[in-house]
Amino acid sequence: MLGLGGPYYHDASACLVIDGRIVAFAEEERFSRRKHHKDSRSCAVAAAYCLADAGITLQDVDEIAIAFNPTWPTPSDTCTDADLISELLDPALFGGHRPREVTVIEHHLAHAASAFHPSGFDEAAVLVVDGSGDGVSATLAHGTTSGLKVLRQFPFSQSLGWFYETVAEHLGLGDWTSSGKLMGLAGYGDPDRYTLDFLTPRAGGYHLDLSSYGIRPDERIEDQYTDLRYYRRLKTAYAAAYTDLGIPPHRRARTYSGGRIIPDTGYLPEHADLAACAQRLLEQCLTELARDALTTTGATRLCVAGGVGLNCSANGRLAQLREVEELFVQPAAGDAGCAIGAALEAALRRGDLTLPGPAMTTAALGPAFAPGAVRALLDESGLPYRDMGEDLPMAAAGQIALGRTVGWFQGRMEAGPRALGHRSILADPHHTSARDHINHRIKHREPWRPLAPALLAEAGQDLLGTDAPHPFMIVARQATETARKLIPAAVHTDGTLRPQTVARDDTDPYACLLASFAEQTGRPPALLNTSFNHEAEPIVCTPRDAVATFAAGPLDALAIGPFLVRKEHAS
CATH class of the missing domain: 3.30.420.40 (ATPase, nucleotide binding domain)
Incomplete structure (x- = not known):
């Protein structure tokens, strides 16, 4: 399929x-x-x-x-x-x-299938929330060994995804592709400062009413969907609503440095407060949807997909619900992940998939490259390198222990927007200066953007307060006091972190890297981890992408296949 x-x-x-x-x-x-x-x-x-x-x-x-x-x-x-x-x-x-x-x-069925079919669960409530697709913006479903049954859907005129997106745009954080920035900014704000009374969480879900801004909930607007007329009207209505709060649309200044566009990294208190209000309101609406799905199905497991499913903070809220014993969020929760759901749903209908199917325990599903191809590229580039063989994790850990920032390119490329130890930029989480260096000098992005920790699973209890696996860096957790002390660069201002846990495995270079870092520093087996890319490009895919990104920025070293490449100043 x-x-x-x-x-x-x-x-x-x-x-x-x-x-x-x-x-x-x-x-x-x-x-x-x-x-x-x-x-x-x-x-x-x-x-x-x-x-x-x-x-x-x-x-x-x-x-x-x-x-x-x-x-x-x-x-x-x-x-x-x-x-x-x-x-x-x-x-x-x-x-x-x-x-x-x-x-x-x-x-939305493809989204739901992308979450339930690879969850490994024999039964679960399924929640899909996004901007809109096929006229639908939210879906509650019941997943069983027979497949998926849609319970209830919300039309595009009740879109939570579009609500969240318009707040980000109003604050000058970028278009719909940048709404994730709002989640980071929310941690700096006061969620009680503003009341967005057009969106009301209530038992069973929520209700959106923009009548005061020219869009009635009962308005027949199907003919305005595909040509985006409604979408444009919606953005105008939201802009008026936020402006009425005393927050005019913000257009962030952009400057240029070395040929790169550098975003304005400042923000005003009211910007952070609106972000915090929107984040909390989103979480309240999602909580009501999840509780309704769980109550209706009688399930104790919850699966999540859709673009809103990439909101780590909201997922953390869902994970803490007393009704939820287990949570699975599709790591490629956005529209890209629909390819997974479409293929699995088609396989189920043809009888090629029996539920529960194999649990998705890795997102490493993309291209990999042989050492010979990597060596040939490095020779072509003229960059000095050493073949470290099986000692590569130890050598890379040594670089990080010295305070250096390392590009890490190993194995198959990951699915989804999170770096999970195959296409990563890594640094020491003990020093907040490492986080600031990555945001400012390497990623050229806002200083309030959080970075995530990757850690060996055995450190979960100390750093996360739980032994539960978190393989996909998509569910926020409250940091323990130990985490605040020992890995402060990975702890956001609101006291949360979005971890990736890795099982100890002597055959996995990433696990060996974490273990070696702990051995060399005497600190927890944890590293600061962010995606291997610059601010305006996708995560690197090929060795050529990795070398180009490494050469163009201030990364100190590149661990690619068995080879370690170092800049002259990092020798």
């Missing part, structure tokens, strides 16, 4: 499922080097990678599934639009082959 995600001209992706198992997944942005692969829905290069990884061709694929309905609001199970199919899968990359038909998986 080949699933294709990102149908709305952003976050295109592809996932290949064979015998009910995810064998490959990649996001098109990693190949195009255009963040979110904006303004295109071509999945062709990502799909070509998935097929090549499995050693098959497009003709060998039993079924192709897309994660949206091109004929919405008219129901459809298949799509035979040749132009659309060619837009998704450029025949030039597949020997001229043109699939005649693709299966349609409704957008």
